[in-house]
Amino acid sequence: MPDDQRSHLRADCSQCFGLCCVVPAFSASADFAIDKPARQPCPNLRTDFGCSIHDRLRPRGFAGCAVYDCFGAGQHVSQVTFGGRDWRQAPDTAAQLFTVFPIMRELRELLWYLGEALTLTAATPLHAELAAARERTEQLTELAADALVELDVRAHWQSVNALLVRASELARAGLARRATEFRGADLMGRDLRGGDLRGANLRGAYLIGADLREADLRLADLVGADTRGADLRGADLSTSLFVAQSQLDAAAQGDQATRLPPGLLRPARWPGPSV
Known part of the structure; x- marks a missing residue:
């Protein structure tokens, strides 16, 4: 956009x-x-x-x-x-x-x-x-x-x-797999560190407090996903679909290694420049 x-x-x-x-x-x-x-x-x-x-x-x-x-x-x-x-x-x-x-x-x-x-x-x-x-x-x-x-x-x-x-x-298409159908799933507090979530359907998923460090979320659909308290340090959201700024702001942590979609801002409380 x-x-x-x-x-x-x-x-x-x-x-x-x-x-x-x-x-x-x-x-x-x-x-x-x-x-x-x-x-x-x-x-x-x-x-x-x-x-x-x-x-x-x-x-x-x-x-x-x-x-x-x-x-x-x-x-x-x-x-x-x-x-x-x-x-x-x-x-x-x-x-x-x-x-x-x-x-x-x-x-x-x-x-x-x-x-x-x-x-x-x-x-x-x-x-x-x-x-x-x-x-x-x-x-x-x-x-x-x-x-x-x-x-x-x-x-x-x-x-x-x-x-x-x-x-x-x-x-x-070509990335979504049966194992990554998490629409509306309860993933609260789940250890997903380093997980291959490319192309995952995470629409409306509850990711509250989830450990998503170094997770690969490229092309994952995040419409309505609840990321409150999630750990996004090192996660790759560079091409994640439909990410809103509020989802980043709600995450507990992120860092300079967290890759964001174009146009979204790194929360000021995360280490690194807010760009």
Whole structure:
């Protein structure tokens, strides 16, 4: 995906009304230090919509906030869909704005995956369909708030996901083996160090706390894989499919030897430059 398209799908908190700090519910856990009901502002949300502990989220017990990615939905809803009207100054917009935000996030996440699919040479036979799906999804993000509330975003997801699965299968053809079918698998805490996971289907797999040191994840499909606490030191994700920045941010460790897909950033807490 071209860098300008990637930047378009990255969060710009300075243009958002703190929606990720209000809309989701938090449950006290390893990821969140407190319970917070949905649609109630986090106590750390400042009046200017910034976070008062943004530079120390992890030590304060908010690792979940540190890895959250809205794919730019926050600024789009705040500045485009609602034209800069914030929920504090225009409280009559709050309920609808809070309803639209998760819908927009799903659409923007789809745009990320579609953009990545269009970079796959092996999926060239599907590029026309993928481009049409991306255009349609872009059009949906431009709908008015009333129309977004009525949108069956799940049906759209299912339709586009079927296309993404086909693209993944083409990219992994010749590498995917019966032993590497891990879709939705519970791999929590599993010792996968040095594992040959080339072309593995890891869609929705639970890789929480997994040891993936020196694992070969080239062309592995990682859509929705939960990498919280995973050890990615020395792992090769250089051509892994559909990796999101939040998956890297959620991993416990990585290092200079961890190979990343183009356009993704090395988390600042990993050794080495954040590029």
